[in-house]
Amino acid sequence: MSFPLASIAVYNSVVFGVFSNMRRFLGQHHCGEPEAGPRHSLSDLFLASMVAGVVSVGLGGPVDLIKIRLQMQTQPVREANLGLKSRAVAFGEQPVYQGPVHCIVTIVRTEGLAGLYRGASAMLLRDIPGYCLYFIPYVFLSEWITPETDTGPSPCTMLLAGGVAGAISWGTATPMDVVKSRLQADGVYLNKYKGVLDCISQSYQQEGLKVFFRGITVNAVRGFPASAAMFLGYELSLQALRGDHSVTSP
Numbered sequence: 001m002s003f004p005l006a007s008i009a010v011y012n013s014v015v016f017g018v019f020s021n022m023r024r025f026l027g028q029h030h031c032g033e034p035e036a037g038p039r040h041s042l043s044d045l046f047l048a049s050m051v052a053g054v055v056s057v058g059l060g061g062p063v064d065l066i067k068i069r070l071q072m073q074t075q076p077v078r079e080a081n082l083g084l085k086s087r088a089v090a091f092g093e094q095p096v097y098q099g100p101v102h103c104i105v106t107i108v109r110t111e112g113l114a115g116l117y118r119g120a121s122a123m124l125l126r127d128i129p130g131y132c133l134y135f136i137p138y139v140f141l142s143e144w145i146t147p148e149t150d151t152g153p154s155p156c157t158m159l160l161a162g163g164v165a166g167a168i169s170w171g172t173a174t175p176m177d178v179v180k181s182r183l184q185a186d187g188v189y190l191n192k193y194k195g196v197l198d199c200i201s202q203s204y205q206q207e208g209l210k211v212f213f214r215g216i217t218v219n220a221v222r223g224f225p226a227s228a229a230m231f232l233g234y235e236l237s238l239q240a241l242r243g244d245h246s247v248t249s250p
């Protein structure tokens with residue numbers, strides 16, 4: 001977990017920054033000044049969220065890949081499922097990857113730079129709609145809950161709107177997250193899937209439709225506090241940097 005923990009701050013700051021600045025740019029393009037138009041435009045929110053989703057794959061793809069590859073080494077490889085024994089078990093060798101840096105070097109050496117983006121297409125299919133269902137519900141919910149007399153959402157509003165948005169986003173992203181994780185885990189011992197469609201087909205044939213909803217409850221429950229804290233920290237950070245007491249939605 002050292003690699004994702006070290007990169008999570010950069011990842012989230014870039015994603016939130018891309019969304020905010022893209023939305024501001026679109027508002028300025030349409031209205032001349034962002035403040036001159038309506039408080040939000042659904043089309044602008046969709047486009048800004050989609051751009052944030054694309055950027056998230058560029059940054060988060062390698063991070064997720066390395067995390068999953070390292071986690072896969074803690075799982076016993078069943079001969080019945082993979083058709084061979086774990087290299088570490090079969091030959092008494094060290095694990096394939098000895099740490100994040102060694103994992104990166106090994107993947108680049110054996111698979112090229114493109115290997116760091118294994119599963120990127122599935123991640124795009126997860127993150128583009130996922131971020132649309134992340135930022136848009138937050139903006140609408142925070143605006144709906146906030147009284148018209150207030151200049152911006154309160155901390156309680158941020159927590160509630162952010163938590164609901166996170167639960168919605170992670171809950172709906174679970175099916176493609178399963179596919180993405182399987183594609184990224186593929187390749188540690190052998191290449192089982194040829195692509196997104198092949199992974200979906202094999203998973204469905206072997207385990208049925210329920211496999212794509214495995215972990216959906218955990219994802220939704222986890223998404224609520226994580227996203228609530230994320231949006232609260234983001235909004236309060238903006239407030240502190242601006243040096244005022246007004247808090248606006250991202």
